[in-house]
Amino acid sequence: SVFSQSRTRTVEPNHPNPILIIFSLFLGKTLVVKSRISKLTSSSSSSSSSSSSSSIVFLYSFEFVFLESEISKMMKKQLLCFLPYLLLSLLSEARFVVEKNSLSVTSPESIKGTHDSAIGNFGIPQYGGSMAGTVVYPKENQKSCKEFSDFSISFKSQPGALPIFLLVDRGDCFFALKVWNAQKAGASAVLVADNVDEPLITMDTPEEDVSSAKYIENITIPSALVTKGFGEKLKKAISGGDMVNLNLDWREAVPHPDDRVEYELWTNSNDECGVKCDMLMEFVKDFKGAAQILEKGGFTQFRPHYITWYCPHAFTLSRQCKSQCINKGRYCAPDPEQDFSSGYDGKDVVVENLRQLCVYKVANETGKPWVWWDYVTDFQIRCPMKEKKYNKDCADSVIKSLGIDSKKLDKCMGDPDADMDNPVLKEEQDAQVGKGSRGDVTILPTLVVNNRQYRGKLERSAVLKALCSGFEETTEPAICLSTEVESNECLDNNGGCWQDKSANITACKDTFRGRVCECPTVDGVRFKGDGYSHCEPSGPGRCTINNGGCWHEERDGHAFSACVDKDIVKCQCPPGFKGDGIKKCEDINECKEKKACQCPECSCKNTWGSYECSCSGGLLYIRDHDTCISKTGAQVKSAWAAVWLIMLSLGLAAGGAYLVYKYRLRQYMDSEIRAIMAQYMPLDSQPEIPNHVNDERA
Numbered sequence: 001s002v003f004s005q006s007r008t009r010t011v012e013p014n015h016p017n018p019i020l021i022i023f024s025l026f027l028g029k030t031l032v033v034k035s036r037i038s039k040l041t042s043s044s045s046s047s048s049s050s051s052s053s054s055s056i057v058f059l060y061s062f063e064f065v066f067l068e069s070e071i072s073k074m075m076k077k078q079l080l081c082f083l084p085y086l087l088l089s090l091l092s093e094a095r096f097v098v099e100k101n102s103l104s105v106t107s108p109e110s111i112k113g114t115h116d117s118a119i120g121n122f123g124i125p126q127y128g129g130s131m132a133g134t135v136v137y138p139k140e141n142q143k144s145c146k147e148f149s150d151f152s153i154s155f156k157s158q159p160g161a162l163p164i165f166l167l168v169d170r171g172d173c174f175f176a177l178k179v180w181n182a183q184k185a186g187a188s189a190v191l192v193a194d195n196v197d198e199p200l201i202t203m204d205t206p207e208e209d210v211s212s213a214k215y216i217e218n219i220t221i222p223s224a225l226v227t228k229g230f231g232e233k234l235k236k237a238i239s240g241g242d243m244v245n246l247n248l249d250w251r252e253a254v255p256h257p258d259d260r261v262e263y264e265l266w267t268n269s270n271d272e273c274g275v276k277c278d279m280l281m282e283f284v285k286d287f288k289g290a291a292q293i294l295e296k297g298g299f300t301q302f303r304p305h306y307i308t309w310y311c312p313h314a315f316t317l318s319r320q321c322k323s324q325c326i327n328k329g330r331y332c333a334p335d336p337e338q339d340f341s342s343g344y345d346g347k348d349v350v351v352e353n354l355r356q357l358c359v360y361k362v363a364n365e366t367g368k369p370w371v372w373w374d375y376v377t378d379f380q381i382r383c384p385m386k387e388k389k390y391n392k393d394c395a396d397s398v399i400k401s402l403g404i405d406s407k408k409l410d411k412c413m414g415d416p417d418a419d420m421d422n423p424v425l426k427e428e429q430d431a432q433v434g435k436g437s438r439g440d441v442t443i444l445p446t447l448v449v450n451n452r453q454y455r456g457k458l459e460r461s462a463v464l465k466a467l468c469s470g471f472e473e474t475t476e477p478a479i480c481l482s483t484e485v486e487s488n489e490c491l492d493n494n495g496g497c498w499q500d501k502s503a504n505i506t507a508c509k510d511t512f513r514g515r516v517c518e519c520p521t522v523d524g525v526r527f528k529g530d531g532y533s534h535c536e537p538s539g540p541g542r543c544t545i546n547n548g549g550c551w552h553e554e555r556d557g558h559a560f561s562a563c564v565d566k567d568i569v570k571c572q573c574p575p576g577f578k579g580d581g582i583k584k585c586e587d588i589n590e591c592k593e594k595k596a597c598q599c600p601e602c603s604c605k606n607t608w609g610s611y612e613c614s615c616s617g618g619l620l621y622i623r624d625h626d627t628c629i630s631k632t633g634a635q636v637k638s639a640w641a642a643v644w645l646i647m648l649s650l651g652l653a654a655g656g657a658y659l660v661y662k663y664r665l666r667q668y669m670d671s672e673i674r675a676i677m678a679q680y681m682p683l684d685s686q687p688e689i690p691n692h693v694n695d696e697r698a
Helices: 018-024 027-043 049-068 073-081 083-091 175-184 210-216 228-239 275-296 319-324 346-365 371-382 392-401 406-413 423-432 460-468 631-680 692-697
Strands: 100-107 113-119 130-136 164-169 189-193 223-226 245-249 261-267 300-306 446-449 508-511 514-517 525-529 535-538 552-555 558-561 577-579 585-587 602-607 610-615 619-622 627-630
Touching: 130 189, 130 228, 164 175, 164 228, 175 189, 175 210, 175 223, 189 228, 223 228, 261 275, 275 300, 275 371, 275 460, 300 346, 300 371, 300 423, 319 346, 346 371, 346 392, 346 406, 346 423, 371 392, 392 406, 446 460, 610 619
Parallel strands: 130 164, 164 189, 189 223, 261 300
Antiparallel strands: 100 113, 100 245, 113 223, 130 245, 261 446, 508 514, 525 535, 552 558, 577 585, 602 610, 619 627
16 A cells, blocks of 8 residues: 555555555556655655655656556546645655654553653643543453443543543544544543554544544544554553553643744645535634734744645646646645536635735734734635635735735735746745654644644644643743633642742742742842742842841831841841841840940830930930930030130131232232333233323424
């Protein structure tokens, strides 16, 4: 089988597949193609993604032409219909990453340890959280392909007991059906034991199965696939009478490096592609509000993507490629109705996908990338294929209503009939190939959070949990801490963290992954400690927060505090008190301990935090010297002090007046002397004085 090694499966190998039936007539040649592709993809890791993909498609085209002479016209047409699906499957061979969560066995001791398990691509994995439970392996219906009610079996856990994790065998029916039957029987999670010795694969949902669509959308419990070897160990322990307890942990399933989550959604504008498309459309509508809140707040960076394939060069002029592709076969999408003679063509889907990509790019340039959600939801509602409105005119009306610049949009889209690359779609094809920890995008739709592919049901609360698990602890936005997404562990016994009830201060911080005990910062004052049993304020301003944790008391309008606003000494009883400064400070009886008011004339009376000292015989008590002096002597001294002060002031005034007098007198004398000398000896700075005597003689 061409697809036997795909890393994602929906159905067991013994189920027939229509595509496989068509190709079974040419099994030999197709296996040659697959073999060559496997060698190519394994040996071209150092080359660029685009060149690798091009080589694969070219090689496939060569083998396809070779087979052409062996295929009847009818079979050729059927084969061409399935060409896009085959290409996508072959390309997925390049690098499919199975997303995993941690599974830890806590008992019995013989199998205790941590193991990997592959997250099922349905149900609701508890991203950011964990679950503890007891593993049960049923004695009947071990593949869970039938309802357990037929066997009168229930897996509902008893009050106070751990939840039941049901272990079932792989085979005979869809993975999703196994989980659905287990959920109806009361199981809290499902572990599917592989029946083949192989690396872990991703359990996916059936593509086009109307009967399964009803129960798939109602699966709410998580599921995971475990290897055959580990599954046998679990069965052996259970059959031996051991209680097998384990934890399923999704806390590290999504990287959480910082305070912003980057995520992307690989989607499609085709609304006639079956159950998965219906679920995708419903998700986009439901998640729009939360997505826009996160994007507008700067908490997330979102980007949409669209999968395209390209037509082999040998068939670019064929009717099929012309109807499914634009830009001369470079960018293609499957025919929506799988009927080339009626309805919409694949190229209509490619053009609308391109338009939606450009809506995002134009909106992003204006600083409003969240407009993409508005356009996509409005287009789904106003322009469905069923009503024959899936066209440019309807799209233009949506664009106009949202105020999107249509000229920039047209420029971004380019000419779909041109024989040249489209930069936007070329970038999308390159992005399909996995980079870093993210594998190739082979499942549509696919959600990628912090470069890690999401696995599970595309449902608002489930996806929101996955996004919230991508934030670094204590940086989550408020929407991640709502009761819809997580429970506040700080409400239960303060989460086991330190708290000061009198000041209403706690070290418990609620995060999406659970509570964190971390000493807080209050009004600019930082607390230090372990966060569990001890936190105390430190640094400047610490005394403003509950007196810095030091002793304080108030009596009769007098308040004392032992808090010292220094890091070296934190709590010290104030003068007049003694104690540790933290819990207790006692008044010092200065009178009894003879620490003050000890002069012969003194009379001592103790007060709280201080003392009162009075002197007999009308004397005055000087506290600094602890002595009594005569009030008269004090008055005389005060009078003499006043006299001396006045005399000193008068002396200073007289001295100043004398200096002014001497200065003015000298200035006057200088001017007189200069005038006299000028009459006989003119100075350089004076004009020549006329000789009036000579004038008279003349």
